[in-house]
Amino acid sequence: xxxxxxxxxxxxRAIVEDYVHxxxxxxxxxxxxxxxxxxxxxxxxxxxxxxxEDGLIAAPHTSAGRIPTDLGYRLFVDRISExxxxxxxERRAMEIxxxxxxxxxxxxxxxxxxxxMLTNQVAVIQxxxxxxxxxxxxxxxxxxxxxxxxxxxLSTGKVEQRMVTLAEPAAEEDLHRxxxxxxxxxxxxxxxxxxxxxxxxxxSVEPALRATMAVVANAVxxxxxxxxVDRIIMAGTANLARSGGDLGPAIGPILEALEEQVVLxxxxxxxxxxxxxxxxxxxxxxxxxxxxxxxxVAAEYASGESGRGAKLGVVGxxxxxxxxxMSAVRAMARYLSRILSEG
Amino acid sequence: xxxxxxxxxxxxRAIVEDYVHxxxxxxxxxxxxxxxxxxxxxxxxxxxxxxxEDGLIAAPHTSAGRIPTDLGYRLFVDRISExxxxxxxERRAMEIxxxxxxxxxxxxxxxxxxxxMLTNQVAVIQxxxxxxxxxxxxxxxxxxxxxxxxxxxLSTGKVEQRMVTLAEPAAEEDLHRxxxxxxxxxxxxxxxxxxxxxxxxxxSVEPALRATMAVVANAVxxxxxxxxVDRIIMAGTANLARSGGDLGPAIGPILEALEEQVVLxxxxxxxxxxxxxxxxxxxxxxxxxxxxxxxxVAAEYASGESGRGAKLGVVGxxxxxxxxxMSAVRAMARYLSRILSEG
DNA sequence: GTTAGCACTCGACGTTTTCGACTGCTAATT
DNA sequence: AATTAGCAGTCGAAAACGTCGAGTGCTAAC
Numbered sequence: 001x002x003x004x005x006x007x008x009x010x011x012x013r014a015i016v017e018d019y020v021h022x023x024x025x026x027x028x029x030x031x032x033x034x035x036x037x038x039x040x041x042x043x044x045x046x047x048x049x050x051x052x053e054d055g056l057i058a059a060p061h062t063s064a065g066r067i068p069t070d071l072g073y074r075l076f077v078d079r080i081s082e083x084x085x086x087x088x089x090e091r092r093a094m095e096i097x098x099x100x101x102x103x104x105x106x107x108x109x110x111x112x113x114x115x116x117m118l119t120n121q122v123a124v125i126q127x128x129x130x131x132x133x134x135x136x137x138x139x140x141x142x143x144x145x146x147x148x149x150x151x152x153x154l155s156t157g158k159v160e161q162r163m164v165t166l167a168e169p170a171a172e173e174d175l176h177r178x179x180x181x182x183x184x185x186x187x188x189x190x191x192x193x194x195x196x197x198x199x200x201x202x203x204s205v206e207p208a209l210r211a212t213m214a215v216v217a218n219a220v221x222x223x224x225x226x227x228x229v230d231r232i233i234m235a236g237t238a239n240l241a242r243s244g245g246d247l248g249p250a251i252g253p254i255l256e257a258l259e260e261q262v263v264l265x266x267x268x269x270x271x272x273x274x275x276x277x278x279x280x281x282x283x284x285x286x287x288x289x290x291x292x293x294x295x296x297v298a299a300e301y302a303s304g305e306s307g308r309g310a311k312l313g314v315v316g317x318x319x320x321x322x323x324x325x326m327s328a329v330r331a332m333a334r335y336l337s338r339i340l341s342e343g
Numbered sequence: 344x345x346x347x348x349x350x351x352x353x354x355x356r357a358i359v360e361d362y363v364h365x366x367x368x369x370x371x372x373x374x375x376x377x378x379x380x381x382x383x384x385x386x387x388x389x390x391x392x393x394x395x396e397d398g399l400i401a402a403p404h405t406s407a408g409r410i411p412t413d414l415g416y417r418l419f420v421d422r423i424s425e426x427x428x429x430x431x432x433e434r435r436a437m438e439i440x441x442x443x444x445x446x447x448x449x450x451x452x453x454x455x456x457x458x459x460m461l462t463n464q465v466a467v468i469q470x471x472x473x474x475x476x477x478x479x480x481x482x483x484x485x486x487x488x489x490x491x492x493x494x495x496x497l498s499t500g501k502v503e504q505r506m507v508t509l510a511e512p513a514a515e516e517d518l519h520r521x522x523x524x525x526x527x528x529x530x531x532x533x534x535x536x537x538x539x540x541x542x543x544x545x546x547s548v549e550p551a552l553r554a555t556m557a558v559v560a561n562a563v564x565x566x567x568x569x570x571x572v573d574r575i576i577m578a579g580t581a582n583l584a585r586s587g588g589d590l591g592p593a594i595g596p597i598l599e600a601l602e603e604q605v606v607l608x609x610x611x612x613x614x615x616x617x618x619x620x621x622x623x624x625x626x627x628x629x630x631x632x633x634x635x636x637x638x639x640v641a642a643e644y645a646s647g648e649s650g651r652g653a654k655l656g657v658v659g660x661x662x663x664x665x666x667x668x669m670s671a672v673r674a675m676a677r678y679l680s681r682i683l684s685e686g
Numbered sequence: 687g688t689t690a691g692c693a694c695t696c697g698a699c700g701t702t703t704t705c706g707a708c709t710g711c712t713a714a715t716t
Numbered sequence: 717a718a719t720t721a722g723c724a725g726t727c728g729a730a731a732a733c734g735t736c737g738a739g740t741g742c743t744a745a746c
Contacts, residue, residue, distance in 0.1 A: 063696045141480045159504045241595030252584030406727045
């Protein structure tokens with residue numbers, strides 16, 4: 001016979017599960033019926049009273065059942081939830097990803113879309129950080145009279161570009177030489193190692209080209225700098241609305257917050273992975289007004305050569321199936337890491 | 344004194360404008376008050392009865408005012424609406440764009456975000472088509488043991504990449520030579536000219552490299568092919584929700600339709616520019632279930648060297664400020680064309 | 687620590703009523 | 717023929733009202 005305390009947790013779990021499932025406050029009677037707790041509703045009521053006092057559940061109004069509070073979800077996530085293993089179909093879907101790994105960007109998009117589908121929620125993924133990447137190759141291509149394109153290839157396979165306006169017309173070969181010089185001198189340099197040695201670079205070409213070299217080298221710096229600002233790819237925003245009109249009118253502000261990538265980036269950045277390789281923020285824990293009714297589940301994925309990995313995750317209503325979501329996110333992160341490190 | 348028919352159009356205009364503004368069905372009395380039609384409500388009622396018979400307006404229920412039908416909006420757009428010139432602030436905002444023109448992709452994103460802000464609606468932009476672009480340069484860079492990155496630079500400044508797995512290990516220099524060969528042979532070739540002369544290409548390198556050349560050339564073909572599938576960048580989805588809970592519960596399906604880029608692409612493709620350089624689809628005209636209550640305003644922009652331009656536009660509720668939206672879209676298209684052709 | 691019993695609360699929901707915004711029609715007017 | 721005033725009639729929105737029942741907390745007994 002389980003002691004009082006463990007049963008209370010059982011009750012909390014039951015409440016969370018029922019509420020996630022039915023979207024309605026759950027009462028003592030329904031509870032004993034659906035789960036086979038072998039006690040009477042009255043007993044459950046006592047437990048519920050206690051849980052309420054502990055701030056784990058709350059009643060929307062007097063004559064209604066209880067719903068979990070953010071704290072309740074938190075406890076649930078930390079101590080009670082069971083990770084639901086992926087279904088066969090879900091595994092398969094992921095494996096198809098590996099075959100799409102031709103274009104870096106495209107693969108991230110695929111990944112995030114898949115994650116959105118699997119979880120039926122909004123999925124986000126952070127671009128891998130430049131920081132750990134090394135410069136592999138630099139190219140300068142003439143586009144117009146005084147327009148050129150500076151192209152930077154990183155060891156992660158990411159390609160960055162920037163258009164520059166040259167101070168003076170230049171020949172195609174000259175640009176190419178400049179590219180070669182840059183490639184040589186910066187090869188294998190970490191992308192986060194700034195500033196780049198401008199003087200050395202400039203004096204490495206004959207005087208006539210120095211002005212052009214300066215412009216190009218500046219562009220390189222600029223690319224490397226902007227690479228630190230990470231970006232987010234998102235998918236499945238429609239799921240926000242489809243979630244049963246559940247988030248109701250709050251959906252507008254949520255969408256805004258999501259479009260405002262900065263907010264989300266800061267949040268993801270703050271989130272520390274726990275020993276399970278996951279991090280979860282629930283409701284107010286997001287410390288963001290418009291995300292009060294949402295929860296974020298995230299995990300780090302390794303972007304090739306280790307380095308501080310970027311994150312991926314999902315955003316959904318606090319009332320979500322944490323078990324399923326957490327396992328999907330974790331599996332996705334692992335799988336992606338594997339693909340990336342193979343490539 | 345205007346004749347009966349012109350007044351009827353005036354009435355239609357007044358109804359559209361009021362309805363757009365107030366979001367409420369508008370009645371005869373309110374109409375004469377707010378606009379200075381110098382007749383009595385009764386007269387207006389007669390006109391309204393006629394307009395209703397013509398299918399231009401409808402009454403949601405007996406004791407309510409009238410709202411425009413899709414047909415009503417259509418007439419309004421075609422014949423009555425006045426293009427509202429941009430404000431100074433809006434012009435300025437656009438001019439800032441020009442300064443961001445460093446990265447092709449980034450600029451498109453900026454553009455679409457700006458358009459979303461200006462119109463307070465969802466903005467979309469199609470990637471410029473490859474078709475008119477010419478191949479400027481091709482690069483092959485070694486990434487891993489047997490992994491290489493094929494990079495294609497087009498005359499529009501767009502950069503495409505693809506990762507390939509080599510059949511056998513290759514040296515960095517060899518890959519570079521392959522890149523050079525490809526660059527030489529395909530230089531200035533239109534990106535839409537397929538297939539590329541594989542045989543010539545392959546036989547242009549020494550036998551030991553032929554297998555690798557084949558792999559790389561295939562990747563090039565693949566890039567060129569996928570370039571025909573155009574993509575869409577979107578911004579301002581939050582505006583859908585913010586529009587006063589106006590589209591109500593329909594917002595879910597709309598978001599879905601938007602995420603499903605194919606639908607939108609087909610639609611944009613079908614839309615023919617009128618003499619004003621704009622095309623508008625209203626309600627059912629979109630011939631798409633979930634877009635029944637939305638309208639699409641689009642314009643073509645020239646992507647550098649003429650060629651069939653891609654489109655940009657906005658998606659919003661049928662009840663939108665067509666005047667403002669149309670002018671914003673048109674101005675944006677023109678401005679973007681200018682920037683692109685300059686660069 | 688459990689449980690049955692019970693009085694009590696309060697929102698959800700269906701019904702009824704009131705209110706007023708509009709309309710369409712008719713008949714008079716220009 | 718077009719316009720207008722006047723008026724009866726319609727019908728939805730909002731408020732007021734009552735009923736119902738799910739769910740609670742408490743007490744007293746086990």
